[in-house]
Amino acid sequence: MLSVGSVVVNVADVRRAAAFWCAALGYEPLRDIQDDWVILAPTDGIGQRISINLSDQPPPEIPHVHLDLYAGDAADQAAEVARLVALGAERVDWPMYPAETHDYVVLADPDGNRFCVIDTVS
16 A cells, blocks of 8 residues: 655755745754755654755646645634745735635745645634
8 A cells, every 4th residue: 555755846946945844844854955855854753744856847836736734723824824924935816716715825935836824723
């Protein structure tokens, strides 16, 4: 039986992305960061690994796959969005679904990869 070993994120700068995602998620590099690759893991060992892969391709405007990060209630979500923006994420105007009708906020990491911060209570 297969299991997901890691979610891979393509980036232009592996070290910058590793710093962002480690700070964002409380992760740490599993081994030394290479210029083209690193695997990040939760510091407590519980949870999904994220691999950062060097790529010369920009992320698609509408991603085929993205991360949903669970925040708790709307206050937690707002605080997490503010924290992630302070770390280097950017808010993304997502015209497909009006923000006021959904429980998520769309952000982009420093490389432009889209992800959502979810209000899991509302």
